[in-house]
Amino acid sequence: STPAAWSQTDSFLADTLIGSDAHLEAALTAQRAAGLPEIEVAPVAGKLLNLLVRISGARRVLEIGTLGGYSTIWLARAVGPEGRVVTVEAEPDNAAVARASIDAAGVGDRVDIRVGRGADVLPSLVGGFDLVFIDADKESNTIYLDWAAKLGHAGTVIVLDNIGREGEIVREDAVDPKVVGTRDGLRMLGEDPRFDATALQTVGVKGWDGFAIAVVV
């Protein structure tokens, strides 16, 4: 199979299982118009996040890495009107784009955007999160996993994005800090007794990548 077939199949799955959604499309249009990188989760992955929240019954969700708010909208819809999503974004310009799109999607009242670097913002948060989605600078993955455990509880679901990175994580000589940070995060999920985890590689509109999923023990 080829990356073209992966992408076409992913689009078929999204069209067949998810369909189009005006607010999500508008969030992507706004993100692109503002020049943000096109690295939001694929539609099938956004839907997976939404389903994981609903399957786990999570009501308090923490997202690290808001970007333009696309995944945030998927999460916010899933927590329901009484639920809350706290999302941490280092770039004020990204946060402004996200704020507008999240509000336009009608879920603004359940989303709290905290602007600042994770390492600065996370220590200020009140814990009790039921699900944590980590999708920010890969160099800080171990810091974010540590905070996810501290701000969660036994049973908290953790999803860590971008674990495949085109297979680069198995190159022992990798110097790219994103690759090293990704691998360090996976090793932490394997070794740290606070977590029980697995990971799945994915192919699709974003190429060859994947995500890890863990539970706080």
Ligand code: DHB
């Ligand atoms: C990158 C970051 C992401 O969160 C993603 O999903 C894809 C790529 C990156 O920084 O390269």
Ligand code: MG
């Ligand atoms: Mg990502």
